Amino acid sequence: MRLNSFFFILLLCFFFPRCEEEEAFELPEFSTSGKNTFGCYVDKELFVYTRGSGVLGHSPISGYYSEGGKYMDFYSYANKDRFIGITDSIVKVGFKHKVSDALYKDNNGYFDLCKDLPSEYCLLKFDKENGIISGTFSFSVKHTKTGEIKTITDGRFDIKINIHD
Numbered sequence: 318m319r320l321n322s323f324f325f326i327l328l329l330c331f332f333f334p335r336c337e338e339e340e341a342f343e344l345p346e347f348s349t350s351g352k353n354t355f356g357c358y359v360d361k362e363l364f365v366y367t368r369g370s371g372v373l374g375h376s377p378i379s380g381y382y383s384e385g386g387k388y389m390d391f392y393s394y395a396n397k398d399r400f401i402g403i404t405d406s407i408v409k410v411g412f413k414h415k416v417s418d419a420l421y422k423d424n425n426g427y428f429d430l431c432k433d434l435p436s437e438y439c440l441l442k443f444d445k446e447n448g449i450i451s452g453t454f455s456f457s458v459k460h461t462k463t464g465e466i467k468t469i470t471d472g473r474f475d476i477k478i479n480i481h482d
Contacts, residue, residue: 342363342365343356343363343365344356344357344358344363344365344471344473345365345473345475347451347473347475348451348475349441349442349449349451349475350449350475351444351447351448351449351451351475351476351477352475353378353475353476353477354366354378354473354474354475354476355378355391355393355401355473355474355475355476356471356472356473356474357401357454357455357469357470357471357472357473358469358470358471359399359401359421359423359467359468359469360467360468361470364393364395364399364401364469365395366378366393366394366395377393377394378391378392378393378394378476379391379392379476379478379479380392380450380476380477380478380479381478381479381481382408382445382450382478382479382480382481383481384480384481384482385481385482387406387408388404388405388406388408389404389405389406389408389440389450389478390402390403390404390405391403391450391474391476391478393474398422398423398424399422399423399424400420400421400422400423401419401420401421401422401469402419402420403416403418403419403438403454404417404418404419405417405418405438405440407438407440408440408443409440410440410441410442410443411439411440411441412439412440413437413438413439414437414438414439415432415436415437415438416430416436416437416438416454416456417438418430419436419454419456419458419469420458421458421467421469425460425463425465426460426461426462426463427460427461428458428459428460428461428465428467429458429459429461430456430457430458430459431456431457431458431459431466434456434457434466435455435456435457436454436455436456436457437453437454437455437456438452438453438454438456439452439453439454440452441453442475445480448477448478448479448480449475449476449477449478450474450475450476450478451473451474451475451476452473452474453472453473453474454469454472454473454474455468455469455470455471455472456469457469
């Protein structure tokens with residue numbers, strides 16, 4: 318009887334494989350259609366939105382543009398403990414420039430933009446009518462207490478944003 322139970326369980330394993338395939342995580346493809354994608358590498362470790370990311374009450378990927386204040390802000394959670402936010406006042410398509418302000422958070426705490434190291438931000442699309450921003454970025458951040466530096470590379474985003482006049 319015990320042997321029959323073993324074979325029955327073994328058969329179940331073969332006939333009822335896992336219902337959900339594991340996601341293959343990689344940088345999102347470049348796009349400019351408001352797909353709500355965001356990805357980069359933080360010290361060569363992939364940072365992308367995954368299901369279940371974000372914090373209660375916040376979208377895992379979001380953006381904001383203020384016409385009156387002339388600034389743009391967007392962010393993404395990779396999971397509940399990892400976050401990147403970028404704020405910029407230069408809203409000019411196709412113009413590469415230094416990142417104005419950025420924040421990175423992980424289990425070790427908060428990291429601010431390291432302004433004395435190279436950084437680059439390029440807005441590839443800004444569609445006010447449809448609320449879409451797309452572009453690329455790279456920069457370094459420094460831990461607010463320990464001074465540890467992390468390098469953020471190959472950043473790309475294609476985000477639906479809220480626009481306020």
